[in-house]
Amino acid sequence: MTEAEPAVELTGITKRFPGVVANSDVTLTVRAAEVHAVCGENGAGKSTLMKILYGMQQPDEGTIAVEGRPVRLRNPQDAIKAGIGMVHQHFMLADNLTVRENVLLGAEGLYGIGRAATARLDTLAEQTGLRVAPDTLVERLGVADRQRVEIVKVLYRGARIIILDEPTAVLVPQEVDALFHTVRDMRARGYTFLFISHKLDEVRAIADRVTVIRAGTTVGTVAPGTVTSRELAEMMVGSQLPSPHTRESAVTERPVLRVSGLRLTEEGSRRAVLDDISLTVHAGEVLGVAGVEGNGQTELVETIMGLRRASAGNVELLDRAGEAKDLTGCGTLARREAGIGFIAEDRTRHGLLLSQSLWRNRILGYQSRRPVSRGQLLDPAAARADTEAIVRRYDVRTPSVEVAAAALSGGNQQKLVVGRELSNDPVLLIASHPTRGVDVGAQALIWEQLRKARREGLAVLLVSADLDELIGLSDTIRVMLRGRLVETADPATVTPSELGSAMTGATAEEEA
Numbered sequence: 176m177t178e179a180e181p182a183v184e185l186t187g188i189t190k191r192f193p194g195v196v197a198n199s200d201v202t203l204t205v206r207a208a209e210v211h212a213v214c215g216e217n218g219a220g221k222s223t224l225m226k227i228l229y230g231m232q233q234p235d236e237g238t239i240a241v242e243g244r245p246v247r248l249r250n251p252q253d254a255i256k257a258g259i260g261m262v263h264q265h266f267m268l269a270d271n272l273t274v275r276e277n278v279l280l281g282a283e284g285l286y287g288i289g290r291a292a293t294a295r296l297d298t299l300a301e302q303t304g305l306r307v308a309p310d311t312l313v314e315r316l317g318v319a320d321r322q323r324v325e326i327v328k329v330l331y332r333g334a335r336i337i338i339l340d341e342p343t344a345v346l347v348p349q350e351v352d353a354l355f356h357t358v359r360d361m362r363a364r365g366y367t368f369l370f371i372s373h374k375l376d377e378v379r380a381i382a383d384r385v386t387v388i389r390a391g392t393t394v395g396t397v398a399p400g401t402v403t404s405r406e407l408a409e410m411m412v413g414s415q416l417p418s419p420h421t422r423e424s425a426v427t428e429r430p431v432l433r434v435s436g437l438r439l440t441e442e443g444s445r446r447a448v449l450d451d452i453s454l455t456v457h458a459g460e461v462l463g464v465a466g467v468e469g470n471g472q473t474e475l476v477e478t479i480m481g482l483r484r485a486s487a488g489n490v491e492l493l494d495r496a497g498e499a500k501d502l503t504g505c506g507t508l509a510r511r512e513a514g515i516g517f518i519a520e521d522r523t524r525h526g527l528l529l530s531q532s533l534w535r536n537r538i539l540g541y542q543s544r545r546p547v548s549r550g551q552l553l554d555p556a557a558a559r560a561d562t563e564a565i566v567r568r569y570d571v572r573t574p575s576v577e578v579a580a581a582a583l584s585g586g587n588q589q590k591l592v593v594g595r596e597l598s599n600d601p602v603l604l605i606a607s608h609p610t611r612g613v614d615v616g617a618q619a620l621i622w623e624q625l626r627k628a629r630r631e632g633l634a635v636l637l638v639s640a641d642l643d644e645l646i647g648l649s650d651t652i653r654v655m656l657r658g659r660l661v662e663t664a665d666p667a668t669v670t671p672s673e674l675g676s677a678m679t680g681a682t683a684e685e686e687a
């Protein structure tokens with residue numbers, strides 16, 4: 176490879192799906208040893224373009240050159256051979272295997288499984304800042320280390336060009352800094368990065384150049400130093416954004432959710448995943464829960480929703496008249512029917528049926544409620560009309576409400592779920608990462624809808640890894656660490672970095 180040769184050159188890429196042109200004549204040049212960010216609204220075509228570069232999808236038109244040579248990438252194996260690796264947003268590691276096994280699995284042909292393999296693994300671990308013993312089980316690793324194992328895995332297979340798909344979505348600020356440090360280090364060693372992100376501040380911090388995609392086509396490539404985050408966002412949406420909101424409080428004295436002494440133990444072990452959790456959320460209040468993934472937030476939400484059974488404690492919901500209902504023994508559907516809306520952390524597991532049309536997904540969880548049902552009978556016409564209203568209000572980009580949920584981009588699926596959950600007039604909303612994967616425009620829209628619902632008296636339990644979101648929306652923030660609520664922070668004064676320290680237990684250790 177000569178210095179002048181670009182690492183990747185995508186020329187005239189077009190990819191059509193039924194009713195949608197996902198990429199239309201896209202051109203993207205990534206220089207060797209640069210960090211190149213790709214930004215765009217939900218559904219703009221970023222994932223499709225990356226899937227094409229990783230051989231997961233075939234373009235209808237266009238050419239790909241890697242390090243100056245034209246290539247045909249029929250599958251990920253072809254891409255790996257060409258030196259391209261992808262770190263997906265959802266990690267693809269086997270939890271019950273060790274770091275070493277995960278890295279070597281399926282790549283034994285490269286360095287064998289003996290000394291040469293160990294030496295290679297050690298070098299890569301060092302280069303990527305992975306500081307765990309190779310025989311550690313992956314299930315024992317935190318999110319940031321798992322991500323490093325994924326990076327080591329693609330490097331081991333010979334990747335020189337690495338696609339990072341929203342790598343920071345699951346990290347706390349300190350971990351983001353550490354990841355960026357590693358990326359800069361690796362860039363200095365000649366590695367090239369493609370970086371997909373909706374967080375424009377991060378893009379500005381790490382990227383050498385940014386290519387903006389709008390509605391499937393390239394709007395332009397800029398050096399981030401020459402534009403503000405706002406200008407970048409405006410390039411993405413093609414118009415001016417609304418201004419951020421000022422803080423306002425709608426908190427009332429009326430409790431809506433009362434959780435007391437909640438305890439959850441892991442199957443087959445006595446370790447408490449949730450340890451004596453008590454909290455109250457009032458009408459008009461957003462209670463934010465901050466925590467590093469794996470500290471019990473997921474379990475807390477799932478226990479409140481009846482997806483897991485607590486070993487002790489109570490969950491009580493109070494209706495608008497103040498009438499309390501004990502939900503402790505109830506199933507999920509009964510809880511929904513009592514007035515809880517639920518934005519699940521994993522929309523494909525608890526939120527959507529991907530093979531089903533959008534309007535059928537509108538009915539999910541609300542089978543016996545108007546307007547989508549009359550008594551025990553579904554009302555497809557009403558469900559369609561209501562879904563169309565959600566699509567308009569939440570700006571879900573789709574050719575129609577008849578297409579399968581799988582055909583929507585990730586962010587547009589998320590908008591549909593949020594729209595559905597808020598459309599049922601809940602008294603309480605349990606929102607896990609409500610804007611994960613959505614672009615800044617859609618994020619502003621979802622925040623606005625949440626604030627509006629709060630003004631009208633909605634109680635919200637918000638779990639989010641996006642600390643700006645947590646600080647911006649919450650009236651109170653509780654920090655969760657190893658299954659307990661350990662600290663309370665005031666969103667009016669706390670900084671993301673202080674919150675990050677509390678989440679990792681650093682503050683508590685300092686005080687001790």
Ligand SMILES: Nc1ncnc2c1ncn2[C@@H]1O[C@H](COP(=O)(O)OP(=O)(O)OP(=O)(O)O)[C@@H](O)[C@H]1O
Binds near residue numbers: 193197217572585
């Ligand atoms: N398998 C598919 N079948 C039909 N349409 C698809 C398919 N995959 C993507 N699309 C459509 O292609 C367009 C681009 O989607 P893509 O996932 O590339 O967007 P994106 O920029 O990655 O969005 P997001 O930020 O929401 O992840 C969208 O309109 C989407 O609905």
